[in-house]
């Protein structure tokens with residue numbers, strides 16, 4: 633009986649390991665780990681501004697006779713953190729929805745030239761106010777089928793980053809053109825640049841090359857992961873190259889989806 637029982641369990645273990653191997657659990661485990669990391673990172677990011685707001689409010693409660701000017705400063709700082717929380721929660725919501733395929737891409741016919749001109753219009757003023765130079769070339773005259781709101785968001789992410797990470801340089805350029813059967817967006821800056829070690833990771837959620845500086849500049853490390861989702865959902869590709877003498881060039885290309 634013992635031999636038969638052992639044989640039975642041995643057979644069961646062989647069948648079980650075969651079934652588990654066939655099921656290929658690795659991607660499932662990886663996705664669970666990613667989800668756990670996402671939740672932990674999100675909680676951490678939410679906690680920092682909440683702690684600051686709590687401290688400011690407690691300070692105001694315990695020092696009710698502080699000068700108006702000091703109180704105003706506490707309120708202004710708290711408001712900055714509330715704005716940060718607002719941006720962070722909408723980014724988190726968008727990414728969580730994209731994971732569960734709840735965020736739809738709503739394509740419509742968009743005349744690209746006026747659309748792009750409108751999106752980038754504020755940037756020459758913003759750049760000028762920071763003593764930087766913004767230059768644009770739009771050679772895309774077609775009407776294409778795109779999600780207007782998402783492509784707007786995508787361009788804003790790259791241009792905001794170009795401005796944020798150009799503390800040492802002062803040139804930002806935006807180009808839109810057609811190359812073969814694809815349309816290209818190119819955002820180049822002469823800023824701090826990205827090392828070869830960092831380039832493959834910048835599209836990961838919460839990845840920041842310099843966490844401390846990123847907090848000062850208002851970054852949460854989610855912008856480029858949202859950009860990547862928008863690029864993927866339009867069947868696009870993105871490449872990062874170095875600018876000369878310094879800086880970064882992001883080149884995004886999409887298939888020409890001409891509007892009918």
Ligand code: ADP
Nearest residue numbers: 793797825834840841846851852853854855856
């Ligand atoms: P963040 O909100 O921190 O800017 P992103 O997801 O947009 O997050 O970018 C991730 C990280 O990639 C940034 O923290 C920064 O370190 C790096 N990065 C993004 N754009 C640039 C750029 N144009 N030049 C240099 N580094 C950049």
